[in-house]
Amino acid sequence: MRFETLEQLADICLKENKTIAEVMMEDQAKETNIPVDEVFRQMADYYQVMKEAVQKGLTGNTKSRSGLTGGDAKKVADYMQQGEPCLGGPSATAMAYALAVSEVNASMGRIIATPTAGSCGIIPGVFVSTQERFGWDDDKLVHGLFTAGAIGFVIANNASISGAEGGCQAEVGSAIGMAAGAMVELRGGSPQQAVHAVGLALKNCLGLICDPVAGLVEIPCIVRNGLGAVTALAAADMALAGVGSVIPADEVIGVMLEVGSAMPTKHRETGKGGLAATPTGRKLTKELVEQRRRKAKEAKQPPSDMN
Amino acid sequence: MRFKNVFSIIGPSMVGPSSSHTAGAVRIGRVARQLLGCQPEKAQITLFGSFAETYWGHGTDLALTAGLLNFDTDDERIPEADIEAEKTGMSMEWVQGKGNGPHPNSVKITLWAGENKAEIVAASIGGGTIAVYSLNGFDVQITGEYPTIAVTHSDSQGVLANLTALLSREDINIGYMDVDRKGRSGAAMTVFELDSAPAENIIKEMINQPFILEVTMIDLTQRS
Numbered sequence: 001m002r003f004e005t006l007e008q009l010a011d012i013c014l015k016e017n018k019t020i021a022e023v024m025m026e027d028q029a030k031e032t033n034i035p036v037d038e039v040f041r042q043m044a045d046y047y048q049v050m051k052e053a054v055q056k057g058l059t060g061n062t063k064s065r066s067g068l069t070g071g072d073a074k075k076v077a078d079y080m081q082q083g084e085p086c087l088g089g090p091s092a093t094a095m096a097y098a099l100a101v102s103e104v105n106a107s108m109g110r111i112i113a114t115p116t117a118g119s120c121g122i123i124p125g126v127f128v129s130t131q132e133r134f135g136w137d138d139d140k141l142v143h144g145l146f147t148a149g150a151i152g153f154v155i156a157n158n159a160s161i162s163g164a165e166g167g168c169q170a171e172v173g174s175a176i177g178m179a180a181g182a183m184v185e186l187r188g189g190s191p192q193q194a195v196h197a198v199g200l201a202l203k204n205c206l207g208l209i210c211d212p213v214a215g216l217v218e219i220p221c222i223v224r225n226g227l228g229a230v231t232a233l234a235a236a237d238m239a240l241a242g243v244g245s246v247i248p249a250d251e252v253i254g255v256m257l258e259v260g261s262a263m264p265t266k267h268r269e270t271g272k273g274g275l276a277a278t279p280t281g282r283k284l285t286k287e288l289v290e291q292r293r294r295k296a297k298e299a300k301q302p303p304s305d306m307n
Numbered sequence: 308m309r310f311k312n313v314f315s316i317i318g319p320s321m322v323g324p325s326s327s328h329t330a331g332a333v334r335i336g337r338v339a340r341q342l343l344g345c346q347p348e349k350a351q352i353t354l355f356g357s358f359a360e361t362y363w364g365h366g367t368d369l370a371l372t373a374g375l376l377n378f379d380t381d382d383e384r385i386p387e388a389d390i391e392a393e394k395t396g397m398s399m400e401w402v403q404g405k406g407n408g409p410h411p412n413s414v415k416i417t418l419w420a421g422e423n424k425a426e427i428v429a430a431s432i433g434g435g436t437i438a439v440y441s442l443n444g445f446d447v448q449i450t451g452e453y454p455t456i457a458v459t460h461s462d463s464q465g466v467l468a469n470l471t472a473l474l475s476r477e478d479i480n481i482g483y484m485d486v487d488r489k490g491r492s493g494a495a496m497t498v499f500e501l502d503s504a505p506a507e508n509i510i511k512e513m514i515n516q517p518f519i520l521e522v523t524m525i526d527l528t529q530r531s
Binding site for chain 2: 028042043045065104107110115165214271288
């Protein structure tokens, strides 16, 4: 790729009078030696999987294998039927859709990792709800995925997109920044504004630890996806309104790396600190271990003495 | 730059819940299956570290089983992989690994089918990316991200020259190559990560070269 930072990316866009999405598509085609239309087709396939996941999460059974989660997207959708949500309809819809996809993930359904499975709800939540609201065609949203991909690419190479490396800020935080920047471009904002949106969004996620109960991609991952979709919309609106990130987005990404590197191991996906280590977190973990032992006895599951 | 591809940021398409504990595990299973070269009759799976601790909630056991059945990471039959495995008659034995393993998410898989046996040690290192550390007892370093050929041969002069000449003749670029031998003049393994997949007749031609014992194609880039 021709860019390593968001500033370089925005400069290329400015010089060549292209969108971030166009630059990403062209660079991807060049890097992998695969024609642009084929690259586009693969992303279009991915967008269909995202839309299916939203539907599945709203209508299907999303009880997870652990039994800890499932059905929250439906709760939000039902609640919205009863009256005006505090957030307003469009944001609440994005939240419900993001929860839906994350619940599909937790219940072993098909999703697209964006950038990871743990943060797979935010981009589909923002994209699919906004598509319905503004009546956009699929191709427009597929372009948006390339914008999001370019932003994630810079974050991944300059900080991290792995909770084990950099905490939840690297997963959910990255997804929020990607969704916010993409939304700015989809609404007609400039590449510079999109980069500001990334900076604004990431600043609100710095320091977020990865502390899943029992090490599972469920608690608090799913609700963080729901709330992350709302933050992404808010950051996009700020940037579209002309609010800038005084600390440039690339420097905020630098902070993400600094904070992630300083994070104790127990707060990086080990399930040993944070919410996982609360009295309730520990109790749920213990119950799961016992439940598994029982099931292992019943079926020829992996041995019961594991753990 | 650790990431070079937009589809490693948006993607992979996968069955959840965890890119490392589920999608990565499917890919490791597929590598083992491809090394064996056919549907296994029996599998012994040893889990280490975080794989052993959290496999159940992440469906790592189902994911590894799915890989042994040659399912892809987004195959919707993954949640029922244990039932699918039973249908094929494959017997599964699960073992808790002693010690740490080479990575927090490691697994050793041994497979049998008739006279054939295959064994791999691999780890899921994040985002669905895997690292394979050992094939049939030989130390290797492969990722499964490229079409890969594993060649078992006797440790003799000229073997590598023959193999690389063959690939060069077919206009196939070698991205990475690794040799390990059990001892001087003993058995050796060479792995090639290639920029494009070789045709089947090239593999056959390789097997017919002097000193070659076995040639196996491992390619996760092909849809199952």
